Amino acid sequence: MPIYLYWGEDEFAIAQAASALQTQYLDPQWASFNYDKVIPDQADGVIQGLNLAMTPVFGVGCRLVWLVDTTLTQQCSEPLLAELERTLPVLPETSVVLLTSRNKPDGRLKSTKLLQKWANIREFSLIPPWKTDLLLQQVRQVAQETGVKLTTAGAELLAQAVGNNTRQLFCELEKLRLYSGEQRGQTTPPLDAAVIASLVIVNTQSSLQLAAAIRQRQTAQALELVIDLINRNEPALRIVATLVGQFRIWLWVKLMVESGVRDEAEIARAAEVSNPKRIYFLQQEVKPLSLRRLRRTLGLLLDLETRLKQGAEEVSTLQTKIIELCQ
Structure with a gap:
């Protein structure tokens, strides 16, 4: 019964992490039966999500319930807290619950303390634009994950171009990956700043x-x-x-x-x-x-x-x- 709590302002990175959970836990042939996304404007959304999580899985794989933009870690009524305390310990082993929020969890709330006990909590905050070394580190990490080789100057130019916009970073690296595969074949040298400047929209004004x-x-x-x-x-x-x-x-x-x-x-x-x-x-x-x-x-x-x-x-x-x- 894995429970995940993802929070932070980087909505694209959270969406990427949620997609990774779908790939990890859902069987592709049964995903439409076992995946539920509960949006925040649904009445009694949390209760509905907990009920879905208690439902046995259809076919094979696991069931994934995603509570989007939940406010459980900012405010939680006593009846809802009681429902959480009753449900979380008895969730089926085949159920996965993902809770996401833009706001930092309030550590004073009983609901937050309960989730700290049961959930895997991960922060997805945007890197401040002035922390250029962390932005460069992020570019290198995502480039490695996507299989794009960059020179030092190329990585620095890409970090300057995209800043802390992770969505743009993934899009630009996908573009560079396709270019590298089409132009150079399998033995591709690292892409330098000249190539990146010709393919990436570089906002020189920052x-x-x-x-x-x-x-x-x-x-x-x-x-x-x-x-x-x-x-x-x-x-x-x-x-x-x-x-x-x-x-x-x-x-x-x-x-x-x-x-x-x-x-x-x-x-x-x-x-x-x-x-x-x-x-x-x-x-x-x-x-x-x-x-x-x-x-x-x-x-x-x-x-x-x-x-x-x-x-x-x-x-x-x-x-x-x-x-x-x-x-």
């Missing part, structure tokens, strides 16, 4: 480039980047979140360096940088900056975030504050 333009006081370029990001439907609050994350890293690196810390691993821990090898490059980036300017920049960014959350017009507010940040 929020990280915007952060770099602000750091270098390049007002005109920063304003162009803002327009490019907005035209690509990048949410203003997500742009600001990336800027805050990047300037926070720069502030910590500058603070540690001026405090006399030389150990790159210690600086990486303080700045929450997973790869200590990045610290050398970050130190070069913050060398011409003062602590006062970095602190003031973060204050201005938080003020920008507040204004946007209060409903200020996005484009003009971003442009005005970007000019102020560059100056």
